[in-house]
Amino acid sequence: xxxxxxxxxxxxxxxxxxxxxxxxxxxxxxxxxxxxxxxxxxxxxxxxxxxxxxxxxxxxxxxxxxxxxxxxxxxxxxxxxxxxxxxxxxxxxxxxxxxxxxxxxxxxxxxxxxxxxxxxxxxxxxxxxxxxxxxxxxxxxxxxxxxxxxxxxxxxxxxxxxxxxxxxxxxxxxxxxxxxxxxxxxxxxx
Amino acid sequence: xxxxxxxxxxxxxxxxxxxxxxxxxxxxxxxxxxxxxxxxxxxxxxxxxxxxxxxxxxxxxxxxxxxxxxxxxxxx
Numbered sequence: 001x002x003x004x005x006x007x008x009x010x011x012x013x014x015x016x017x018x019x020x021x022x023x024x025x026x027x028x029x030x031x032x033x034x035x036x037x038x039x040x041x042x043x044x045x046x047x048x049x050x051x052x053x054x055x056x057x058x059x060x061x062x063x064x065x066x067x068x069x070x071x072x073x074x075x076x077x078x079x080x081x082x083x084x085x086x087x088x089x090x091x092x093x094x095x096x097x098x099x100x101x102x103x104x105x106x107x108x109x110x111x112x113x114x115x116x117x118x119x120x121x122x123x124x125x126x127x128x129x130x131x132x133x134x135x136x137x138x139x140x141x142x143x144x145x146x147x148x149x150x151x152x153x154x155x156x157x158x159x160x161x162x163x164x165x166x167x168x169x170x171x172x173x174x175x176x177x178x179x180x181x182x183x184x185x186x187x188x189x190x
Numbered sequence: 191x192x193x194x195x196x197x198x199x200x201x202x203x204x205x206x207x208x209x210x211x212x213x214x215x216x217x218x219x220x221x222x223x224x225x226x227x228x229x230x231x232x233x234x235x236x237x238x239x240x241x242x243x244x245x246x247x248x249x250x251x252x253x254x255x256x257x258x259x260x261x262x263x264x265x266x
Contacts (some may be wrong), residue, residue: 026261029260030257033256033257033260037248037253037256037257038245038246038247038248039245041246041248041256042244042245042246045246046244046246054246055256055259058256059256059259059260059263062260063260063263063264066260066264125239125243126243126244129239129240129243129244130244133240133244144240145244148236148237148240148241148244149240149241149244149245150245151241154205169201169202169205172201173200173201176200176201176233176236176237179236180229180232180233180236183232183236184232187231187232187235187236187239188228188232
């Protein structure tokens with residue numbers, strides 16, 4: 001369970017091995033990136049539904065991780081810690097979108113991230129599932145992505161969303177109910 | 191246990207967080223209620239499918255570009 005407290009204070013000097021510029025920090029960043037980039041990208045993408053924004057969210061998440069690496073006390077909680085940052089970055093993206101008038105002609109088509117090797121049946125379900133997740137209200141979408149796409153324990157979902165565990169569970173419950181209703185036929189065929 | 195009660199406890203049931211008595215009641219209800227059994231089955235399929243199909247696996251080029259952009263962005 002993610003139990004660390006993240007102090008978002010100023011970073012240490014560059015001569016400090018814990019500083020963002022130190023080779024040790026960079027090595028830790030690369031290791032963190034290699035282990036968690038797919039998950040961080042997935043959380044960002046499944047919330048904002050835009051590949052370019054997901055890239056920005058991923059970059060911002062790992063940059064923040066680099067700056068605050070020394071604040072991460074429990075390595076077993078690093079995934080929840082990263083997803084918490086990614087979620088906040090995704091919310092910031094959505095707020096900027098809301099505040100910025102967008103020409104519908106500029107909105108890119110939903111990126112199809114299913115690989116060519118995906119079987120036809122799985123491809124169809126992936127597309128249906130992706131669309132259904134996108135239609136979830138934001139609060140339910142984030143909880144569902146963290147719990148059922150990324151497999152985060154419920155306590156870590158609560159930490160990432162900065163809510164209580166009961167609230168996290170309720171959001172996951174409601175998300176599953178809405179998705180089940182929308183995908184009833186497709187789920188029953190499997 | 192009624193269908194409505196099981197529906198409300200479904201997530202707790204799937205998370206393994208019901209007590210022994212509640213679990214027994216839920217299992218007994220599922221054994222005799224095709225509708226609730228279908229809901230449970232669909233939910234399990236939804237979770238399994240989401241885990242398998244929902245995650246993005248970035249290609250190696252994309253990963254390299256992202257890492258490079260992160261390392262570049264940290265430079266003063």
